Amino acid sequence: MSKGNPITIKDIAKLLGVSKSTVSRALKDHPDISSETRDAVKSLADSIHYTPCQVAISLRSRKSRVIGLIIPKIYSFFFPSVVNGIESVAHEHGYNLLILQSNELYENEVHNTNILLANNVEGVLACVSRKTKNLDHFRNVINSGIPMVFFDRVPSGISCDMVLIDDVQGAFLATKHLIGKGKKRIAICIGNPDLLISVNRLKGFRMALAEFDIPFYDEYLISGESPEEAASETSKLLDLPTPPDSIFAISDLTMSGIMREVYNRKLKVPDEIALVGFCEEVFCLMYNPQLTSILPMGFEIGKVAAERLFEHIFNTSKTKIAPETILINSTLIVRDST
Amino acid sequence: MSKGNPITIKDIAKLLGVSKSTVSRALKDHPDISSETRDAVKSLADSIHYTPCQVAISLRSRKSRVIGLIIPKIYSFFFPSVVNGIESVAHEHGYNLLILQSNELYENEVHNTNILLANNVEGVLACVSRKTKNLDHFRNVINSGIPMVFFDRVPSGISCDMVLIDDVQGAFLATKHLIGKGKKRIAICIGNPDLLISVNRLKGFRMALAEFDIPFYDEYLISGESPEEAASETSKLLDLPTPPDSIFAISDLTMSGIMREVYNRKLKVPDEIALVGFCEEVFCLMYNPQLTSILPMGFEIGKVAAERLFEHIFNTSKTKIAPETILINSTLIVRDST
DNA sequence: ACCGATTCCGCAACCGGTTGCGGTTGATAA
DNA sequence: TTATCAACCGCAACCGGTTGCGGAATCGGT
Numbered sequence: 179m180s181k182g183n184p185i186t187i188k189d190i191a192k193l194l195g196v197s198k199s200t201v202s203r204a205l206k207d208h209p210d211i212s213s214e215t216r217d218a219v220k221s222l223a224d225s226i227h228y229t230p231c232q233v234a235i236s237l238r239s240r241k242s243r244v245i246g247l248i249i250p251k252i253y254s255f256f257f258p259s260v261v262n263g264i265e266s267v268a269h270e271h272g273y274n275l276l277i278l279q280s281n282e283l284y285e286n287e288v289h290n291t292n293i294l295l296a297n298n299v300e301g302v303l304a305c306v307s308r309k310t311k312n313l314d315h316f317r318n319v320i321n322s323g324i325p326m327v328f329f330d331r332v333p334s335g336i337s338c339d340m341v342l343i344d345d346v347q348g349a350f351l352a353t354k355h356l357i358g359k360g361k362k363r364i365a366i367c368i369g370n371p372d373l374l375i376s377v378n379r380l381k382g383f384r385m386a387l388a389e390f391d392i393p394f395y396d397e398y399l400i401s402g403e404s405p406e407e408a409a410s411e412t413s414k415l416l417d418l419p420t421p422p423d424s425i426f427a428i429s430d431l432t433m434s435g436i437m438r439e440v441y442n443r444k445l446k447v448p449d450e451i452a453l454v455g456f457c458e459e460v461f462c463l464m465y466n467p468q469l470t471s472i473l474p475m476g477f478e479i480g481k482v483a484a485e486r487l488f489e490h491i492f493n494t495s496k497t498k499i500a501p502e503t504i505l506i507n508s509t510l511i512v513r514d515s516t
Numbered sequence: 517m518s519k520g521n522p523i524t525i526k527d528i529a530k531l532l533g534v535s536k537s538t539v540s541r542a543l544k545d546h547p548d549i550s551s552e553t554r555d556a557v558k559s560l561a562d563s564i565h566y567t568p569c570q571v572a573i574s575l576r577s578r579k580s581r582v583i584g585l586i587i588p589k590i591y592s593f594f595f596p597s598v599v600n601g602i603e604s605v606a607h608e609h610g611y612n613l614l615i616l617q618s619n620e621l622y623e624n625e626v627h628n629t630n631i632l633l634a635n636n637v638e639g640v641l642a643c644v645s646r647k648t649k650n651l652d653h654f655r656n657v658i659n660s661g662i663p664m665v666f667f668d669r670v671p672s673g674i675s676c677d678m679v680l681i682d683d684v685q686g687a688f689l690a691t692k693h694l695i696g697k698g699k700k701r702i703a704i705c706i707g708n709p710d711l712l713i714s715v716n717r718l719k720g721f722r723m724a725l726a727e728f729d730i731p732f733y734d735e736y737l738i739s740g741e742s743p744e745e746a747a748s749e750t751s752k753l754l755d756l757p758t759p760p761d762s763i764f765a766i767s768d769l770t771m772s773g774i775m776r777e778v779y780n781r782k783l784k785v786p787d788e789i790a791l792v793g794f795c796e797e798v799f800c801l802m803y804n805p806q807l808t809s810i811l812p813m814g815f816e817i818g819k820v821a822a823e824r825l826f827e828h829i830f831n832t833s834k835t836k837i838a839p840e841t842i843l844i845n846s847t848l849i850v851r852d853s854t
Numbered sequence: 855a856c857c858g859a860t861t862c863c864g865c866a867a868c869c870g871g872t873t874g875c876g877g878t879t880g881a882t883a884a
Numbered sequence: 885t886t887a888t889c890a891a892c893c894g895c896a897a898c899c900g901g902t903t904g905c906g907g908a909a910t911c912g913g914t
Contacts, residue, residue, distance in 0.1 A: 186870055187872095197893070197895080198871075199894060199896095208873095210891075211892070215893085229633060230634065230870085232635045233580065233636050234871040234872090238899050255591070262591060279600075298570070434801075463743070464803075526901090535864045537863075540900095548861080549862070550863090568901070569900055572869090575870065
């Protein structure tokens with residue numbers, strides 16, 4: 179219709195011979211406006227396809243109806259599903275997302291928080307990058323009065339809401355499942371041993387073994403960050419005098435390496451060796467046989483984190499909601515590899 | 517620092533005893549301002565961490581420094597890489613992205629265009645959903661004077677820039693590679709035969725065969741939208757009296773089904789059967805053996821589409837740039853499956 | 855000493871909505 | 885008839901920057 183000149187409230191006012199304020203109030207059912215003018219305004223408004231300018235509303239109300247999201251990288255399967263979880267909640271409330279990537283770099287993360295602040299976001303969801311040590315940029319956000327919720331990879335030393343996977347529970351579940359299948363020589367392949375997820379998943383693994391009085395052997399614990407490393411470690415594992423009858427791998431990458439070695443040795447899955455992963459569904463379905471796995475629950479994390487964030491945003495009382503750490507339970511999907 | 521009350525230009529003005537306008541001009545090196553006041557303003561500004569309010573700038577200038585992006589779904593590998601390509605260009609120009617998903621639904625797409633318009637985006641990039649027949653919502657955007665570029669899945673019957681993969685060229689490249697490896701009984705597995713990408717990739721396939729005088733057999737053309745379908749079709753293919761010595765699969769899903777059947781029959785890859793895909797890199801690396809494949813070039817598409825969009829956005833001359841359709845060449849990555 | 859040109863800065867309007875407050879009607883009650 | 889009050893609407897300021905224009909002060913030239 180109009181070229182470059184969007185319809186404003188003033189246009190409607192002029193056409194109807196009333197003031198801007200009347201139009202504004204009529205559109206939002208203010209009691210001061212008579213039903214006749216209200217209907218006239220409304221019907222004219224949508225006959226000429228009037229859409230209120232979010233920017234003006236944002237400036238006046240100091241509310242942008244936008245929430246910021248900082249993730250390490252969008253190129254994966256986990257974060258897109260987190261995004262979907264967040265989006266489902268945000269759109270419900272009429273909010274949009276401003277998604278920024280840190281690419282695992284501290285500098286980008288700092289820059290991203292500045293962009294979000296300059297854009298008046300009403301809340302921030304963040305998964306901290308691996309390189310981040312200093313948390314001042316996040317404190318800066320919080321001190322500006324903007325609610326924050328961290329998810330998945332959360333920082334320590336900051337008082338804020340956190341939403342993350344219960345890695346202990348997930349690993350426990352996976353291990354228990356293997357035990358239930360009669361496996362007794364259970365190996366585990368972790369990634370970088372220093373990462374918290376490795377520590378926690380190993381912890382759940384050992385808890386399950388302990389509960390069923392199954393011994394933990396040091397030589398059944400391998401680690402590898404790349405598929406290649408995992409494959410060669412698996413090779414050593416399978417060359418042991420008494421090789422394991424099952425392997426639990428804590429990530430997509432490690433499982434991919436393990437699978438390759440298992441293929442090469444033409445081992446029967448799950449009879450000779452059972453496999454359980456902690457992998458994205460797409461990958462599980464691509465393996466042959468399809469992989470039994472703990473689901474990373476990205477959508478759920480995003481959903482819960484966003485819900486938590488909106489509780490803060492919509493909290494009008496003076497007393498702030500106390501920070502909480504919410505653990506998301508994982509579920510086990512049983513497929514052909516066990 | 518400040519709780520909920522971000523620093524404005526007025527604060528700086530008050531602190532320095534000058535007017536808002538002076539501060540504004542000083543910050544952007546306006547020649548009317550003396551170097552002393554300019555320096556005073558600037559140093560004060562960054563000592564109290566002043567960041568200009570994008571929303572106010574956006575309202576006044578009618579420029580949001582945001583470009584809108586409509587994609588079918590973020591949960592995949594292709595679109596995230598497109599997003600990265602777009603982002604790399606957008607951030608270069610200081611622009612942010614407002615990403616919306618259609619989830620392949622026409623209604624969502626219409627809603628998304630309205631959101632983008634209400635948010636004063638300066639340009640829109642879109643990949644149309646499968647369900648979309650009516651294009652009025654896109655015409656609406658264009659008629660509002662907002663530049664648009666379509667990518668990957670582009671509509672017909674609308675005069676606009678388009679950026680998409682050269683499917684013919686990609687398929688040609690893949691097929692030629694198989695021929696170069698001495699393969700002569702080459703099969704192709706397409707997805708939904710009605711989709712344009714299937715038609716074009718088949719076209720490139722046949723062109724390559726024709727160029728090397730290799731006959732095209734109807735029974736070597738199979739189709740399957742799901743991995744299961746592809747697997748069962750592959751099974752029939754391999755049961756032929758003279759089965760093919762190679763297969764070109766045009767998508768991730770079909771290749772996954774084919775791979776499964778090849779595994780089950782314990783065929784030697786690439787000697788007994790060579791495989792070429794049109795798949796995302798992650799998947800190629802997960803197969804065993806790793807898959808030779810045409811790369812979908814998501815990043816490149818996003819980059820080129822965004823560059824094109826910014827040409828329009830920054831075009832101040834009255835004469836509009838004429839719409840163009842840009843084809844992105846694919847590259848072949850040779851791995852172990854050929 | 856006088857006039858025109860520069861230099862430097864402030865006033866006020868503007869972008870598009872929102873909202874406190876005050877004003878104008880008409881009806882109703884005293 | 886007049887005071888009262890509700891119903892309805894407009895004025896103008898505001899959110900935080902930007903910018904055309906005009907004005908004061910200083911400078912240079914004659």
